[in-house]
Structures are given as C-alpha cells and as structure tokens.
Amino acid sequence: MKSIIFKSASTYLLPLLVLFSVFILLRGHYLPGGGFVGGLIASIAFVIHSFANGLETTKSLIKFHPGFLMPIGLSIALLSGMVPLLIGESFMTGLWFDEPLPVIGMIGTALFFDTGVYLVVIGVTLTIIFTISETI
Amino acid sequence: MILAILSGFIIAAMIPFLSKLVKGKGAILMPFLPLLLFVYFLGYLPQISNGDTVDLIYQWVPSIGINLAFHLDGLSLLFALMITGIGALVFFYTVSYLKGHVYLDRFYGYLSMFMASMLGLVLSDNIITLFIFWELTSISSFFLIGFNNEDPKSRKSALLALSITGMGGLFLLVGMILLGAVGGSYSFQELLSQRSLILEHSSYGWIIGLLFLGAFTKSAQFPFHFWLPGAMKAPTPVSTYLHSATMVKAGIYLLARFTPLLGSTPWWNTTLIIVGAVTMVYAALHSVLRIDMKGILAYSTIAALGILVFLIGLGTEEALLAASVFILVHALYKATLFLVTGIVDHETGTRDVTALGGLRKVMMPVAIAAGLAALANAGTPPFLGFIGKDLIYEATLHFGDWAYVLTTAAILTNICLLCAGLLAGFKPFAGSLPARFEKAHLPHPTMWVPPLILAGLGLLFGLFPGLIDQTLIQPVYSSMSGNAVQQHIQLWHGFNLILGLSVLTLTLGVVLYLQLKPSERLFGTTLKFEWLSPQSIAALLGRLFTKFAGLWTGFFQNGYLRNYVITILAFLTILLGLRLYQGVSLVIDASKLTELTIYEVIVVIIMFVSIIFTVFSRSRLVAVASLGVIGYSICLIFLFYSAPDLAMTQFSIDTLTVILFVLVIYNLPRYNTFSSKSIRLRDGVLSIFFGTLIAVLTLEVLSEPLNRETSIFYAESSYLLAKGKNVVNVILVDFRGFDTMVEITVLVIAAIGVFSLLKLRLKSIEKE
Numbered sequence: 001m002k003s004i005i006f007k008s009a010s011t012y013l014l015p016l017l018v019l020f021s022v023f024i025l026l027r028g029h030y031l032p033g034g035g036f037v038g039g040l041i042a043s044i045a046f047v048i049h050s051f052a053n054g055l056e057t058t059k060s061l062i063k064f065h066p067g068f069l070m071p072i073g074l075s076i077a078l079l080s081g082m083v084p085l086l087i088g089e090s091f092m093t094g095l096w097f098d099e100p101l102p103v104i105g106m107i108g109t110a111l112f113f114d115t116g117v118y119l120v121v122i123g124v125t126l127t128i129i130f131t132i133s134e135t136i
Numbered sequence: 137m138i139l140a141i142l143s144g145f146i147i148a149a150m151i152p153f154l155s156k157l158v159k160g161k162g163a164i165l166m167p168f169l170p171l172l173l174f175v176y177f178l179g180y181l182p183q184i185s186n187g188d189t190v191d192l193i194y195q196w197v198p199s200i201g202i203n204l205a206f207h208l209d210g211l212s213l214l215f216a217l218m219i220t221g222i223g224a225l226v227f228f229y230t231v232s233y234l235k236g237h238v239y240l241d242r243f244y245g246y247l248s249m250f251m252a253s254m255l256g257l258v259l260s261d262n263i264i265t266l267f268i269f270w271e272l273t274s275i276s277s278f279f280l281i282g283f284n285n286e287d288p289k290s291r292k293s294a295l296l297a298l299s300i301t302g303m304g305g306l307f308l309l310v311g312m313i314l315l316g317a318v319g320g321s322y323s324f325q326e327l328l329s330q331r332s333l334i335l336e337h338s339s340y341g342w343i344i345g346l347l348f349l350g351a352f353t354k355s356a357q358f359p360f361h362f363w364l365p366g367a368m369k370a371p372t373p374v375s376t377y378l379h380s381a382t383m384v385k386a387g388i389y390l391l392a393r394f395t396p397l398l399g400s401t402p403w404w405n406t407t408l409i410i411v412g413a414v415t416m417v418y419a420a421l422h423s424v425l426r427i428d429m430k431g432i433l434a435y436s437t438i439a440a441l442g443i444l445v446f447l448i449g450l451g452t453e454e455a456l457l458a459a460s461v462f463i464l465v466h467a468l469y470k471a472t473l474f475l476v477t478g479i480v481d482h483e484t485g486t487r488d489v490t491a492l493g494g495l496r497k498v499m500m501p502v503a504i505a506a507g508l509a510a511l512a513n514a515g516t517p518p519f520l521g522f523i524g525k526d527l528i529y530e531a532t533l534h535f536g537d538w539a540y541v542l543t544t545a546a547i548l549t550n551i552c553l554l555c556a557g558l559l560a561g562f563k564p565f566a567g568s569l570p571a572r573f574e575k576a577h578l579p580h581p582t583m584w585v586p587p588l589i590l591a592g593l594g595l596l597f598g599l600f601p602g603l604i605d606q607t608l609i610q611p612v613y614s615s616m617s618g619n620a621v622q623q624h625i626q627l628w629h630g631f632n633l634i635l636g637l638s639v640l641t642l643t644l645g646v647v648l649y650l651q652l653k654p655s656e657r658l659f660g661t662t663l664k665f666e667w668l669s670p671q672s673i674a675a676l677l678g679r680l681f682t683k684f685a686g687l688w689t690g691f692f693q694n695g696y697l698r699n700y701v702i703t704i705l706a707f708l709t710i711l712l713g714l715r716l717y718q719g720v721s722l723v724i725d726a727s728k729l730t731e732l733t734i735y736e737v738i739v740v741i742i743m744f745v746s747i748i749f750t751v752f753s754r755s756r757l758v759a760v761a762s763l764g765v766i767g768y769s770i771c772l773i774f775l776f777y778s779a780p781d782l783a784m785t786q787f788s789i790d791t792l793t794v795i796l797f798v799l800v801i802y803n804l805p806r807y808n809t810f811s812s813k814s815i816r817l818r819d820g821v822l823s824i825f826f827g828t829l830i831a832v833l834t835l836e837v838l839s840e841p842l843n844r845e846t847s848i849f850y851a852e853s854s855y856l857l858a859k860g861k862n863v864v865n866v867i868l869v870d871f872r873g874f875d876t877m878v879e880i881t882v883l884v885i886a887a888i889g890v891f892s893l894l895k896l897r898l899k900s901i902e903k904e
Contacts, residue, residue: 096859110869114865123884124886
C-alpha cells in the first residue's frame with residue numbers, strides 16, 4: 001500500500017503494539033488478557049507493518065522465520081509443565097514464587113506456560129499469513 | 137529383566153547413529169545381542185525346571201491397570217529361548233547373507249525391534265501390554281516383509297500381512313478389554329483365579345471368538361492363512377525367524393497361554409479342532425504341489441501351525457504334551473530348512489525344486505543339515521521329530537469317538553509334510569549336479585553353521601530326550617494345563633499301534649515323494665481353483681470395499697468448500713429440527729430475559745445492515761469488510777455482557793480474518809455470480825433455518841435450570857489454588873492447562889500443514 005501516512009504510522013505502531021501485546025500477556029493472570037490475545041495482537045502488529053512496508057521489509061526486520069517460534073513456544077510450555085516434576089509434584093501443577101517482582105508481577109509456571117502460548121500463536125499466525133501472501 | 141526385554145528396542149533406536157559401523161566391520165557384533173539374551177534366559181532354566189516362576193512388575197499406567205508386568209514360566213521360557221536362540225543364529229546368518237546390502241543397518245534395526253517385541257509378547261503378564269507387543273510384532277514384520285522396498289510385490293505382500301494380522305490384532309484388543317471387564321483385572325495371574333466367573337459369563341463366547349480371530353490371523357489359520365506364503369517375499373532370514381520359528385507361533389502361544397484360563401470348554405475345543413484340522417490338511421496338500429522351495433516350506437509351516445492349534449484344541453494331557461514338544465521340533469527343523477533354502481538361493485540363484493539337484497557335491501555341510509532336518513521333519517527315529525509325531529498320534533488315538541477321523545487327518549497331514557520336507561530338504565541335494573550349478577560353492581561358515589547347529593539339536597534332543605524332558609517340556613506343559621505331568625517323553629515306546637502308524641506314515645510319505653514329480657503343470661492345476669480360495673474372496677471384497685469407498689468419498693468429499701458447508705449445515709439442521717420437533721416442548725420465558733438497552737438495539741441494527749451488505753454486495757471487498765463489521769459487533773455484545781477476554785480475542789481474530797481475506801481477494805478473478813437464483817435461494821433458506829434453530833436452541837438452554845457448580849468452583853478457587861484473578865485465563869493456563877497444551881500443538885500442526893501445502897505446491901510449479 002503506497003500511503004505515506006500509513007507507512008510512517010506503521011513504523012511507530014509496530015513497537016507500540018508489540019509492547020502492548022507483552023503488557024496484555026503479563027496482566028493476563030489478573031485482568032483481561034493472556035498469551036493467546038497477546039500473541040494475536042503481536043501478530044497484527046507485524047502484519048500491519050508488512051502491509052505498509054512490504055513483506056520483505058518485515059521479514060528482514062524479524063531476521064528469522066516466524067515458524068521457529070512454534071517449536072520454541074511449545075518447548076517453553078512443555079518445560080514449564082515439567083518443572084513441577086522436579087520437586088515431585090504431578091505434571092502441570094502451578095508453582096509460584098512467594099514475592100512478586102516489580103513491573104512483571106507474580107512469577108510462576110503458569111506465566112511461562114502463557115509465554116509459550118504467546119510465542120506459538122505469533123509463530124502460527126505469522127507463518128500462515130506470510131506463507132499465503134508469499135504464495136499468491 | 138526389563139532391560140533384557142527392551143534391549144532390542146534400545147539397539148534399534150541406536151541403529152541410525154551406528155549405521156556406518158553396522159554396515160561395515162561392526163556387523164559381526166550384532167548377533168551378540170540375541171546371544172547374550174539367550175544365555176541370560178538360559179540362566180533361568182534351573183529355576184523354572186524346579187517349578188518356580190519369576191514375576192516382575194513395573195508401574196506404567198496404574199490408573200487403568202496397565203503395567204509392565206512380566207511373568208516367566210515354562211511356556212514363556214521355551215518361547216524366549218527359541219526367540220533369542222534362533223535369533224542369534226539368524227543374526228549370524230544375516231551377516232553373510234546380506235553382506236554389503238545398502239540397508240543392512242535398517243535390517244538389523246527391524247530385526248532387533250522384532251525380537252524385543254516378541255520377547256515382550258511372550259513374557260507379558262498384563263494382557264494389554266501383551267496386545268501392545270503383539271501389534272509391535274505385526275509392525276516390525278511389515279517392515280521386514282517389505283524390506284526389498286523397490287519390489288512392488290514385496291510391498292503388496294507386506295501390506296497384506298499387515299492388514300490381516302493388524303485386523304486380527306484389533307479383534308484381540310476388543311477381546312482383551314472384554315476379558316478385563318469381565319474378570320475385573322488385566323493381569324493374567326489375577327484373571328486365573330476368576331476362571332469360573334469368566335466361563336459362566338454371558339460374554340464368554342465373545343471373548344474366545346475375538347481371541348480366536350487374533351490368534352488365527354497371526355498364526356495363519358484357514359481361512360486367514362494366505363498372507364503367509366506372500367510374506368515369503370521377505371529375505372530368507374526373515375522367513376526363518378518370523379514366519380516359521382517365532383512370530384507365527386505367537387497365535388499358538390496365545391492359545392496355549394489362555395488354555396488354563398479359557399480352555400477346556402466344548403466351544404473352545406471344538407473350534408480349535410475344526411480350524412486346526414482344516415488348516416493342517418488343506419495346507420499339507422498344498423505344500424506338496426508347490427515348486428518353489430520357500431512356497432513348499434510356507435505351506436508346510438501353515439500345516440504345522442494347524443497341527444499345533446489342533447493339538448491345543450484336543451486339550452488332553454497327551455495332546456498338550458505333544459504340542460509342547462512339537463513347538464520345539466518344528467522350530468528346529470523348519471528354521472534349518474529355511475536357512476538351507478536361503479543358502480541354495482544365495483549360491484544358485486533359484487529356488488525351483490524341479491531345476492535343483494546334486495548340490496551335495498558342492499556344499500556337503502549344507503546337505504547334511506538339510507538331510508537331518510528332512511529326517512527330523514519326517515519323524516524318523518531317533519530324531520526329536522519322531523517323539524513329537526508319536527505324541528500326536530497318541531493324542532488323537534485316545535480321543536474318544538472321533539479318534540479315527542482325527543487320526544486319519546493327522547496321518548494324511550504328516551504324509552504330505554514328510555513329502556514336502558523331502559522335496560525341500562532332500563531333492564535339491566540328491567541326484568546328479570546340473571552343469572549350470574557347478575560353479576556354486578559353499579558359502580561363508582556364518583551361513584552354513586547355524587542350520588547345522590539347529591539340525592544337530594533336533595538329533596541330540598531325540599537321542600537324549602531327558603535333556604529337555606524335566607527341564608523344559610514339563611514346565612511348558614504345566615503352564616498350559618496347570619497340573620504336573622504324569623507322562624515322560626521317551627524315544628522308544630515298544631511295538632504298538634502308534635509305532636505301526638509311524639511306519640505307515642513313513643512308508644506312504646516316501647512312496648508319495650517317489651511318485652510325485654513336482655512340475656509347473658501340477659502347480660498350474662492348483663491355480664485353476666484359485667478363484668475359490670479365501671485369498672481371491674478377500675481380494676474381491678477388498679476391491680468392492682475400495683469401490684464403495686471411492687463412491688462414498690466422491691460424493692461427500694468433492695473438494696468444494698460450499699458443498700462441505702451445505703452438508704454439515706443441512707445435516708445439523710435436520711437432526712436438531714427433528715429432535716426439537718419430537719420431544720422438546722419449547723418454553724421461552726420472556727420474563728427471564730433482560731431488558732433491551734439502546735446500545736444493543738443499535739448494535740443489532742448495524743449487524744443487520746452489514747448482513748444485507750455481505751449477501752447482496754457486488755464487490756468482494758465490501759462483503760469481507762461487512763463480515764468484519766458483523767464480527768466487531770459481536771465483540772461489542774460480548775463486552776456488554778462482561779466478557780472482555782472473549783471480546784478481545786474475537787476482535788483480534790476478526791481483524792486477522794479480514795486481513796487474510798483481503799490477501800486472497802487480490803488474487804481471485806473478477807467478481808461474478810456463478811450460482812443460479814434457485815441455488816442462492818436454497819442456500820439462503822438453509823442459512824435462515826440454521827440460524828433460527830441455533831437461536832431457538834440458545835433460548836431453550838436458558839430456560840433449563842442452570843447448574844452453576846463448575847463456574848462457582850472456578851470463580852472461588854482460581855485465586856486460592858492458582859493465584860490468579862482472571863478466571864478465564866486461569867482456566868486456560870492452569871485448570872485446563874493440558875487442553876491448552878494440546879490446542880497449541882494442533883495450531884502448530886495446522887500452520888505446518890498450510891506451510892507445506894502451499895510451499896510444496898509452489899516448488900513443484902517452479903520445477904515445471
């Protein structure tokens with residue numbers, strides 16, 4: 001799309017939206033949000049960028065194929081579920097640190113699990129959309 | 137013990153990394169795996185001979201009663217020794233037989249996998265793990281039959297064997313689950329104490345029927361026998377190991393194992409006697425008409441398996457004893473004959489008995505092994521085969537009213553088997569050597585020593601039956617019958633009727649061999665009746681099934697998205713409509729509905745307008761955008777009813793959907809209306825019906841008394857148990873985290889699907 005306004009806006013929108021998606025991911029445990037929505041918002045950020053600047057620009061910005069996020073996310077989710085096994089609890093028991101961290105809030109296995117979901121969703125969405133737009 | 141059983145799997149898993157070693161000098165190391173296992177199991181022999189058993193339990197899935205439970209008694213030990221012992225010889229044999237083959241590493245991998253599955257099968261005490269190992273043997277057999285994967289016939293045979301044994305396996309699974317449900321346990325030892333309960337249960341017939349189907353398909357009993365001759369497409373070591381000595385005996389093992397639990401009832405015995413007798417006579421007659429050495433051996437193996445089923449069916453003390461001995465006898469001589477066949481094929485390039493002859497002049501040790509095996513097969517004294525055959529006749533003669541019929545069937549089978557044994561074990565080595573085989577020579581010792589050992593054992597055990605009587609055969613018998621045996625096996629019984637029958641068999645068999653000139657013509661005659669055989673009937677059924685599947689798929693899976701949607705919607709509408717019409721009294725309680733607010737009215741009006749735009753617009757972009765508007769309006773409604781998470785997700789999804797649509801739209805041809813008015817009308821009516829039904833259904837659900845237990849639980853415990861205040865998110869990542877895990881996996885699979893579909897298609901287009 002050859003719109004100067006859209007193009008310049010997208011450059012600023014991308015980091016803002018990604019930041020927003022992380023924010024949505026982190027607040028998910030207490031307020032509306034979570035890994036799934038966060039992932040979708042992050043994907044939308046990249047898709048808008050690719051609309052404005054062309055797919056190639058976006059891809060060179062990401063540096064690697066978004067498909068790699070899928071196995072990474074899956075592994076994070078799986079590993080976070082396996083952590084409780086180390087202390088003899090059953091698979092996917094939620095474990096939490098007692099004190100919240102500044103900015104991020106409470107840290108626990110569920111948060112890592114949600115991060116895994118977040119990454120998988122970005123990977124899946126971008127892979128599908130990029131593949132389709134490349135092919136046609 | 138678990139390491140011993142699973143070592144084959146471990147080795148098989150390591151094979152890809154050791155590929156170079158196995159294909160090169162390291163090949164000679166492979167046989168030491170079965171050899172070590174053989175020694176290991178031999179170590180249990182004294183313990184088992186004393187009448188003890190060994191039990192081991194490893195917890196696996198205790199919640200549904202499936203454990204890695206192993207039970208070693210006489211029967212399991214006999215099989216374990218055969219599996220590892222013959223395995224070791226076959227592994228040694230393969231070193232030379234497939235020397236330098238490109239897939240030698242794979243071959244050893246499959247073979248180790250098979251050995252481990254077979255060991256697991258005969259040692260399992262848990263009937264579900266037994267089934268799992270059972271299936272694993274079918275799968276490894278599939279790979280081994282199709283080992284020459286460039287030969288279409290090989291692949292077809294492999295598939296046939298897998299479908300027959302796999303189908304039987306499924307029946308077996310159902311039978312096992314049924315048995316577990318009736319007996320209240322999956323442990324065989326625990327089931328044994330429930331015997332009377334199971335025998336009287338109304339499902340007893342089903343249980344044994346399903347068990348029989350599993351055993352008969354695996355052990356190639358009539359009418360499921362036809363996969364076994366096809367399986368001879370496998371390399372000879374495989375035929376030796378799987379299709380004569382071990383895997384096909386898995387069905388026999390199953391029957392023997394379950395005899396003390398389910399046996400000794402009229403149904404059990406009669407079925408086994410009839411099936412066994414039909415199989416042994418049918419296959420024995422076939423075996424003498426073949427001209428391919430492997431074909432002869434394949435049919436004589438089927439006949440031998442028939443004899444075993446028949447003996448287990450007789451179920452008397454003598455019959456079970458005969459079965460115990462015959463399992464060993466048959467494994468020894470048939471494995472020898474197969475290995476010999478492999479050598480002949482390897483050195484001369486043919487297995488045609490009409491062409492072969494005089495090979496003793498070039499490969500004496502092989503000829504000795506073959507001769508010994510043929511004599512053992514013939515049941516001449518002093519071989520173990522003689523003892524085996526005597527016991528069979530003893531069993532049939534003492535079987536009440538039917539003694540004459542059964543004995544005649546047994547004699548007929550034995551005559552044919554004898555003749556078949558001579559054809560495969562004697563004829564290729566007798567007479568004069570044709571000129572074209574003069575260049576044939578004795579292969580590497582790793583090839584001819586194994587058959588010689590096996591044949592020698594047959595002679596040794598015959599001369600000194602005491603070697604195996606107390607130590608092995610008695611424990612086998614007692615695990616089949618549950619009692620100690622009264623009778624001892626011995627070579628010489630004195631002059632009696634049984635000896636007379638043995639002599640008669642021997643004489644007639646030799647006469648048949650001398651009279652019968654195997655030829656293409658004779659073989660051709662049997663082919664004329666081929667259309668009557670179970671194989672042709674099965675093939676016909678298979679073709680009909682494929683045709684039906686083709687029609688069915690063609691109708692429902694025609695590749696047009698619109699047809700799929702219509703099918704699904706129409707089906708749902710009819711089903712739901714019927715149900716609502718039949719039984720449900722529609723009560724829509726207006727008083728329970730909340731009052732409309734002005735915001736909702738506005739949103740609904742927006743939606744309505746968008747629908748009209750979507751349906752009647754002449755531009756795709758407008759239609760897609762309107763569809764997006766409908767989605768956003770739904771988000772608003774979610775927001776009104778305090779579901780912010782849902783609204784957020786729906787909002788993002790709708791955005792992405794519109795983007796996707798827009799991406800695709802640019803690539804489509806100009807907008808055009810292809811469907812006629814009537815089709816559009818039909819679709820419209822269907823959509824309206826469907827929408828109305830869903831609306832009615834939703835209202836109907838509202839009027840049902842609501843069970844809030846679950847939602848209250850989540851709301852109350854989400855902070856207490858999972859430290860989260862957003863219930864939706866807590867459910868997703870904690871309470872139902874496992875679901876989410878699987879869902880994201882599905883998402884990944886879908887993405888990989890899209891990627892590979894589009895990218896692969898692109899590559900093939902680029903190639904052109």
